[in-house]
Structure formats: C-alpha cells, structure tokens
Amino acid sequence: MEKMRIAVMVSGGGSNLQSILDASRTGNLKDLAEVVLVASNKRDAFALERAKKAGVDALTLEPKSFTSRAGFYAALIEEFEKRNVGLVCLAGFLLKVEPNLVQRYRGRILNIHPALLPKYGGPGMYGHHVHEAVLRAGETESGCTVHVVDEEFDHGPVLLQRKAPVLPGDDAQTLAARVLKEEHRLYPEAIEIFIRKQLPPETRS
C-alpha cells in the first residue's frame, strides 16, 4: 500500500511536527504515512531545523513576498502538488488558511488546537491566550483537539480530542505544558484515524 504523503505547515518550535516525524519513522504511522514537506511562513522557525535533522524537504515562504495572501497559498499549493501531497497538517501554523487552499484540499487539511473545541477557539485564541482564557473561566479540565480545517478559524469537524486536567495553582505555562504533552500523542493518533478512513475496509487493521 502506498503511504499517505503529508505536508506539515509550521510557524514555530515544531514539537508537534516532531511527534509526527517520530510516528512516521518508528511509531503508529510507520507503514501508513511519510512527511514529504515541511513548509514554514517564518524563516527562523525551529521546526525547520527539525525537518533538516530528519532529512525532510523544508521550505520557507513568507507572505510578504507575495502581493496577496491568495498568491502565497497558491505558491504553497504548487509545492504540495509537485510532491503529490495527500494530507496537509497544520502544526503550530499561525496564519489563517485562505479559501483557495481549503478548496484545493477540502477535507484533507488537519489542524491541532490546544483546547477542547468548540470552546476557546477562533481569532485571537492561540498560544498562551488560550490557556489564560481557560484559567479565567475556572475550567477544571482542558485538552486538545485535532479537527478538519474549513474556511473558519478553529471550526471544522472534530476528528479526535484528548483531555488534560486543570490543576490548582496552574498558570498558563504549566497548563500549556500539560496540554502539549497530550498533543504529541493526539496528532499521530488522529492522523492514523484519518488515513484509515480513506482506506478500503478490507485493508484496515
């Protein structure tokens, strides 16, 4: 069976990218997927180092080099098509995805969000803002979500979630770290579920 060809889009540290790379080498995605491209919108993203170390093709495209956001995404689509990408994973990619990318890869773009969507998602809800909002609301649990990307921020159908407790004395940092640990298990699991759904029933194990 041919492996699913994944492009991972990043803006930062790339610890979720790392969990996907690890899973595709030695973990649950070993026979199911390979990362064929890491695309960053930031030149200095540490995720690029991780890609390099793993021997995976990496590139930086900056929106400011294009006259429009649609143009930026059109260039990305071109890179994906060149490599026959079947699944796009957003992993700490901070820009809103434009409709041209969503339309070209409809149902085949996943995103990870550090909260239990539909709560604490949407514009402005990223990084420490998410965890601060969870703490402010006095929640006793939080978690993370992998969902299919549509035209709205943090909005498409939920594929999988994992929970993490909010503990007394938590601040945004301690909560973020606990949630991030769950994210690293969640994303490879969600990708496996996504891929198996695409397979004919007789080849599913």
Ligand code: GRF
């Ligand atoms: C994660 O918390 C992810 O849920 C969010 O951005 C963060 C990225 O972390 N979308 P990393 O770059 O994968 O370490």
